[in-house]
Amino acid sequence: MMTSGQRLLVVSNRLPIVLRRDEDRWQVSAGAGGLVTALAPVIKANKGLWVGWPGCGDEAPVEPLLDQFGEAEGYQLASVPLSQQEVDRFYLGFSNETPWPLFHDMLGQCRFSTENWRSYQQVNRRFAEVVAGRADENDLIWVQDYQLALVGEELRRLGVRQALGYFLHIPFPSPDLLRRLPWKQELLRGLLAYDLIGFQTLRDRRNFVNSANMLLPEVEVIGRRRSHSLLRYGDRVIKAGHFPISIDSREFENRARTHEVDEAAWFLHEKLAGRQLILGIDRLDYTKGLPQRFLAFERALELDPALVGHCSLLQVVVPSRTLVPEYRDLKELLDRESGRINSRFSEAGWVPIHYHYRSLDPVQLLAHYRTCEIALITPLRDGMNLVAKEYCACSLDNNGVLILSEFAGAADQMGNAALLVNPYDVDGTAEAICHAFHMPLEERQQRMRRLRGDLRRNDVHRWVGQFLKALRGHMHG
Incomplete structure (x- = not known):
């Protein structure tokens, strides 16, 4: 080199x-x-x-x-x-x-x-x-x-x-x-x-x-x-x-296989058993399309009653630039919207949105990648988006579905096997969530194998x- x-x-x-x-x-x-x-x-x-x-x-x-x-x-x-x-x-x-x-x-x-x-x-x-x-x-x-x-x-x-x-x-x-x-x-x-x-x-x-x-x-x-x-x-x-x-995909795979991550993933799954988990993980930033994502998930719950009680969005927002007024306003909007959607749809033993405003340590991050059946990565615009690649690298059983914004740079490489969405199209994104929820295991595995194979070939x-x-x-x- x-x-x-x-x-x-x-x-x-x-x-x-x-x-x-x-x-x-x-x-x-x-x-x-x-x-x-x-x-x-x-x-x-x-x-x-x-x-x-x-x-x-x-x-x-x-x-x-x-x-x-x-x-x-x-x-x-x-x-x-x-x-x-x-x-x-x-x-x-x-x-x-x-x-x-x-x-x-x-x-x-x-x-x-x-x-x-x-x-x-x-x-x-x-x-x-x-x-x-x-x-x-x-x-x-x-x-x-x-x-x-x-x-x-x-x-x-x-x-x-x-x-x-x-x-x-x-x-x-x-x-x-x-x-x-x-x-x-x-x-x-x-x-x-x-x-x-x-x-x-x-x-x-x-x-x-x-x-x-x-x-x-x-x-x-x-x-x-x-x-x-x-x-x-x-x-x-x-x-x-x-x-x-790209990322060091083999390094992510190896770390996702460790005993600590295994235990953390099992604990997360037990705590939220009996449902499919959709993962969103983003810095607090107006480019990430978070309000639109919450509205799309709400629309998916309206469109498909099968999701109610059986599907939750696990949204982690990593604090960023907390002193800037626009970022504070965005956080308040997310607090309000998640509360509104939860009060509208929650049932005994089930909450639609688990919204966490904090950083995750490396073990917890990998456990979230491993546990969640769907990743919802819908920035309004992104240079690449390495979270999409990290999620796929950690999907060890090839059971994950990637829903990806067409305006993320990663869409050029991952668009063939991911479900591409326009994050401004709330109905279209909601339909992709429903599609991912009902996707047969064979199709999930086929798509994820293609994504992971490409990641291994084109690593960092x-x-x-x-x-x-x-x-x-x-x-x-």
Whole structure:
């Protein structure tokens, strides 16, 4: 994957660590998440470097903790310190109030603040300075996600000439939507500083290529292939490709088989015996389509009396950005709707919606995946949606049914064997719930085997390998 002597340098908004204060001592541990799982083996293998914000202010003795982590894990970390004002303006402000809603087709949620945009530029410059100070000329530099789109351009200004890769983990909007962004040309030019730009889906890649072609007169599309497009920008050729991210499916399977998960799954099933369980698990976010999901489940109960008493929605909402008014309003709406539906349909010994506002520990998460016969994953828009893939990997007896939004990036890969729905179509989603509830075992198993087989072939290690191969190929091409 990497040539000898070549180091991988990963840049992301957050370092892959958790810093905790235990009484008067600070502790550092490895963070969880798909990106860490995917990149840690590669970065360890070539003693690479990961650059990012440590997730805390100057109250923690960051540098000694990072050194301690590096010695234990076999790769180095470099910290980009941020003040509270920068976190507020660059991260909570610009990143989460401008590209996040805009790229998820939520124009009404966007806030366009020049002050926040300037902070975004400054923080991207700071990240680039840390990278440039630590990078060797032979390093492969791979920048992650929407918070750091301008790092490549800042690195070029600082004289960095080696191969730069960038991967966007969220969708890329259509040219018509992108035109709303006051800094659209600056953003596109920033992205064109990279040699390889990776997207989740073919649609995202096309949206980017069409946006660059329409909004920047100096860009010329010089080639379109099945897996990538080539753009000429000045004297450089940039490759834009789509590389659907995935999970470590074998790792999920193995963990789902452990005794602890087995026991937790059995306990959950006993507690809610005699019914099919539908799982929803999402961060509290307006892109996830949670109010529409509750209405669709209510409609399914109206359409098919067989569900009443025999089917429950187990909805876990993971707290997120609890200080932001829109998120608080969303939580209040979910509290109200689940209460209303439960008071309307509940019977002795049966409640239609089990709604939990909390995080699940890893064992409980896997137990939920294993126990629930149906997964209802209906975001209004999603870059990929790895929960859909995790659910399938943990469906060890191939008995699960995946109901998936057609607006999740995962629909491109999983649409043949999942039940695809439009989350805005409450009746259509309700009918899919009824279909899944009555689906014969043979059909369930056939669909789930296809989903799991594809997951094993196209896992996260393949994603990393394909991206790095394309980046190195572009360097030498």
